[in-house]
Amino acid sequence: MKMRMNQAIVSALADEMRSDPTVMLMGEDIGAAGGPFKTSEGLFEEFGPARVRDTPISEMGFTGAAVGASVLGLRPVVEIMFMEFLGVALDQLVTEAAKFRYLSAGQVHCPMVVRASVGSGLGFGCQHSQTLENWVTSTPGLKVVTLSGPQSAYDLMRSAIRDPDPVIVLEPRALYAGRAEVETGEQRIRPIGQANLIQTGTDLTLVAMGQTVQTAIKAVQMAGLSADVIDLATLVPWDKATVLNSVKKTGRLVVLEEAPESGGWGSQIVAAVTSELFGSLKTAPIRITTPNVPVPYGKELELKFLPTSEVVSETLKEYLETNKAPQPWWIREGFVK
């Protein structure tokens, strides 16, 4: 059945809540209001106020409450309206939830999910548009996934709730309204940590995540290339085997990130692939990222900030023709030296 991504999230949450009475939700305006992005519509009516809890604007409080509740037998799913709001709650996730299994010698663990909307493209300005996955990827004990569309949302949400570890689910806000066919049901649940090979080809391997997945597919088509396109889906633990197998075949790797160039997740993918496959690569792997700037507000600026299919397509063509890393537009056009 066709669903928007936010409906697929509701569907996954509802299915998990029906199958497990310990699953419960916490967040701001997620109750009768149905969630700021309509990701809990109808759940308050079906499951009631104890399992669908409207919280005060108090991210540290309710994220910490999720830690405690998860230890004592619930499976809380916390909604962080904008990923930036996790800043005030990071201690509970990074320093508490991620350490409980370790600091209890396995006596306790935190089967909790933190959902956060992320990303640019909707004109929310620089304090409501970052992806910020690198806030959480360098903390052993946390798992991190990113949704890339309705089916991915349904699958990863159910899988994240079933997972015994704390899982952060990053939801590209610009994708909530996108519609696609979604298959629902228990059979969609899979272990966290698997990438999706979306299409196969021979020229290069293009690894994308979140809202760059659709950009990647379009760019390959526009450039008339034959490429493996991989939706990484899980950042921690990332599916190294799928990426390595692909690059072994194609000999070229391009990582397409929404994150700023500095410290982005693609660095790790490129480093691992380069170290393991150096001798068999046709050329150096490259990253296509956003510039090291806050996400700008102005329409034209924000459009330019995120790599478009056109820019990616041109970059891929140049990369294939020259076997060299094309300069990003902000250097080529002289904005950054």
Place this chain on the structure above:
Amino acid sequence: MSAETLGSETAVERRKKLHAGLKQQYERMVEIRTIENNVNDLFASGVIHGTTHLCVGQEALDVGIALALERTDIVTATYRSHGIALALGMTPVEVMGEIMGKEVGCTGGVGGSMHLCDMSVGLLPTFAIVGAGYPVAAGAALAFQNLGQSHVALAMAGDGSTNIGAFHESLNLAAIWKLPVIFVVDNNVYGEYSRIETTTPIEDLHTRAASYDIPGIVVDGMDVRAVQAVVATAAKRARAGEGPSLIEAKTYRFSGHSRADTAPYRPEGELESWLDRDPLKVTRELILSEGVMSQIEIDQVTTDAENSVTELIGYLSTQSEPGLGSMFTNIWATENKVN
């Protein structure tokens, strides 16, 4: 205590034992004091590395809380938790073993002095971040409420923690949801190296409960029975579905903040005046007035504790350090997800 008998008593048995009477409660307080004094010496002499935060002077608070709670209740505590851990029942081997970084410690030696845990007596991994335990305790209480269980959660932290957001957010959440949780603020006058009036506009921290429309109670933290009574009342209220309470226990930190701190900032005579309210002294007076033990028997408790702890340290010094594999375990449900 011999090498054979060191581990023979479980945490659960030790918890039960507290209810036998004032003698056993005093013995536990002396055990805590003796272990803390030895921890101090072992750090000073370099036998143990890292840092430590002693609870000397706060033994009555720890034992009073343990007495008032059921074993199935949950406690969150801080980096100053050797006392509450032992009071709740944790064995000297698992506590001191952890402090000494040994495999027999409660986390197998990967946690250290600030990280004690034993779920058999309800102690969640203790928190090295000021205030971090408050929301977690509220969340534990939320689980009890949603699951229809009659347990309560109790969060302990120091006076300094009432200035951090987590304190206020947790009291607010607990109040609006009527969670079965008790917040205990151990007001030992100092937050790290700073006296309370330099960091906090009020000295009576229980009055902060008014903002959340919950009971705010003050208690003499040097009096084990007084502590037990107010915590029991708060627990009864929580179990009855009437919501949270805030308890302020007036105590005094007899030691510095941490290992390196000799507390030179204390006004002259302040420590001495509080030593007159030493919880061990207060309890001894009670014991004598009620005829629970003679002075000779009281003295014997100290001698026995010193002998036991000497033996304990001797035993632990022969124990192995954790193997390298231990640092790769208990991070994720499935091990070695290092990508």
